[in-house]
Amino acid sequence: MRRWMVAGNWKMHTTIGEAETISKAIKEGTKDIDKGEIVLAPPYTALYAVHKVIKDSHIALAAQNMYFQDKGAYTGEVSPIMLKDTGCAYVIVGHSERRKYFYEKDEEINEKVKKVLSTGLKPIVCVGETESEREKGITEFVVGMQVKKALFGVTDMEHIVIAYEPVWAIGTGKNATPMEAETVHRFIRHIIGDVYGDSVAQNLQILYGGSVTPDNIGALIAMEDIDGALVGGASLKAESFTGIIRKVAEKR
Numbered sequence: 001m002r003r004w005m006v007a008g009n010w011k012m013h014t015t016i017g018e019a020e021t022i023s024k025a026i027k028e029g030t031k032d033i034d035k036g037e038i039v040l041a042p043p044y045t046a047l048y049a050v051h052k053v054i055k056d057s058h059i060a061l062a063a064q065n066m067y068f069q070d071k072g073a074y075t076g077e078v079s080p081i082m083l084k085d086t087g088c089a090y091v092i093v094g095h096s097e098r099r100k101y102f103y104e105k106d107e108e109i110n111e112k113v114k115k116v117l118s119t120g121l122k123p124i125v126c127v128g129e130t131e132s133e134r135e136k137g138i139t140e141f142v143v144g145m146q147v148k149k150a151l152f153g154v155t156d157m158e159h160i161v162i163a164y165e166p167v168w169a170i171g172t173g174k175n176a177t178p179m180e181a182e183t184v185h186r187f188i189r190h191i192i193g194d195v196y197g198d199s200v201a202q203n204l205q206i207l208y209g210g211s212v213t214p215d216n217i218g219a220l221i222a223m224e225d226i227d228g229a230l231v232g233g234a235s236l237k238a239e240s241f242t243g244i245i246r247k248v249a250e251k252r
Ligand code: 13P
Pocket: 009, 095, 165, 169, 170, 171, 172, 173, 209, 210, 211, 212, 230, 231, 232, 233, 234
C-alpha cells in the first residue's frame, strides 16, 4: 500500500510569527498520527522558523519553489542547497500559479525537478488543466504532456510526488468530484507505467489539490489512486488542516 501524504501549501501567506503559531498547533494536533506523511510549505521567509518548530517531529518541511542553479548572480532567487540548509525535504515545483503569473514553462519545470533530485530533495510536481481545457475535452492530453515534460530524463522516480491540481478547482471552492479526480490520477499512473513500468507506477504517490476541505477529503481519499492532498486555503488554519489529516489517516 502506498503511503499517504497531506501537504499544506501556504502560498504567500503568514508572517514568521503566524507560521510558528500554525505549525505548533498542527504539530500538537497530529502528534498521535504515526503513519503517512505530513508536509508544510510556508513562504521562504518562514521556512527556518517552521523548521525549528517541526524538526525531529513527524512533520516534514517543503519550499514552494526554487531556482535550478546552486548559486550565482541570480538576484532574488533561492537555490535548492539553501533550501536543504533550512531543513527542507521537499520542494513544490510547477504550481499552476507559477505557470500563470511567472510564466514557468515545462522545460524550466523539468530543470527544477532534476535539480531538486540531484540535491537530495524531493519534488512535488504539480500538473493540471484549466477550465477551458477541460471544456474542450483535452484534460488528459494537457496533463499527460505536463507529466512527460516535467519528468523528461528523470530516472529517480522513487523520490517523485505528483500533485494533480485542476486549475479551475484551486481557490474556487469548486473541487473535482472524486470520480473526476480519480480518472485523471489513474491516467497519470498509466502513463508513468508506460514509461517506467508497472511497479514504479504503483509506488508513485499522486496527490489531489484544489479546494480540499475536511468535508470533501473523505470521498476523495476513498479513491484507489488518490494518495493524499495538496491543500491551500484549508492548510492555513490548524483546525481544518488537522481535520483533513485525521480523515486521511482514518481511511488509509
Ligand atoms: P486551495 O486548497 O486553496 O484550492 O489551493 C490548492 C492549491 O493550489 C495547493 O497547492
